[in-house]
Amino acid sequence: MTQADCVFSTPPTNTSVTRRKILGTIAALPIAAAAPAAAGQTLDAELIELGARFEPLVDRYYVAHGRWSVSLAQAHAEHDREFGKPADRDYENPPEIAAAFVDSCERSGAHEADDVLSAIHQEMAQLAKAINAAPVNSIEGLRAKALVAFWEVAPLGCGETEFHFEDAYPFQQLFTAVAEVCGLKDKMAATGYELPDIAMVDDDSDDEDSDDEAIAQVQS
Numbered sequence: 503m504t505q506a507d508c509v510f511s512t513p514p515t516n517t518s519v520t521r522r523k524i525l526g527t528i529a530a531l532p533i534a535a536a537a538p539a540a541a542g543q544t545l546d547a548e549l550i551e552l553g554a555r556f557e558p559l560v561d562r563y564y565v566a567h568g569r570w571s572v573s574l575a576q577a578h579a580e581h582d583r584e585f586g587k588p589a590d591r592d593y594e595n596p597p598e599i600a601a602a603f604v605d606s607c608e609r610s611g612a613h614e615a616d617d618v619l620s621a622i623h624q625e626m627a628q629l630a631k632a633i634n635a636a637p638v639n640s641i642e643g644l645r646a647k648a649l650v651a652f653w654e655v656a657p658l659g660c661g662e663t664e665f666h667f668e669d670a671y672p673f674q675q676l677f678t679a680v681a682e683v684c685g686l687k688d689k690m691a692a693t694g695y696e697l698p699d700i701a702m703v704d705d706d707s708d709d710e711d712s713d714d715e716a717i718a719q720v721q722s
Contacts (some may be wrong), residue, residue, distance in 0.1 A: 511558045517531050518719070522602060543642055547637075550646060552632055556626065556630065556649050556653075559622060561652060562628075563626060567657070570615035570616055570619045571657070571660040572660070573614075574610070574612045574660040576604075577607045580610065585602070630653065633646050638682050639683065641683065643679075644679055650676075654669065655669075
């Protein structure tokens with residue numbers, strides 16, 4: 503085989519057939535690896551589209567949640583300055599104290615912030631249900647599932663500084679999605695065990711909408 507005069511000279515051109523085959527195989531690896539991922543994205547096209555619609559709502563929700571939390575904290579602070587903290591009161595709230603708190607909420611903007619937050623929540627709820635109901639085959643689809651969990655761990659009330667991790671429902675949903683993407687659903691089924699039946703707090707047991715109907719509604 504012809505050798506170069508030094509390490510900076512032009513390399514030999516008579517590359518062996520074996521080497522060409524190896525290089526060709528290496529070059530094809532990314533394409534082969536991308537094929538299953540592309541197939542998963544195709545199968546998850548509707549789920550990914552749902553996630554794309556859901557994500558800006560998550561951003562809007564957290565902004566609205568922050569405004570609501572601050573305004574509600576202001577209302578509570580004003581009310582407590584006038585009547586004392588609830589734990590320090592030795593009486594039940596008479597109607598006039600309850601009415602005063604309503605006035606505090608009006609002045610702080612808590613009522614308006616709550617209306618905005620509730621409207622966004624209602625817009626998200628059906629999309630979230632459809633995302634949870636959809637099968638998942640790809641990382642992109644899993645991201646849509648994770649967005650729902652991200653929304654559901656929002657702090658519960660004013661003064662909170664951490665995500666809310668005490669509700670098992672979003673994590674059961676996300677774990678199921680991870681198991682599906684990783685090909686563990688059959689292994690889970692083979693154990694004979696089932697995931698616990700955890701209902702959402704605001705989900706009625708006599709809910710008329712099935713999962714299929716939820717997907718159909720948000721796609722229409």
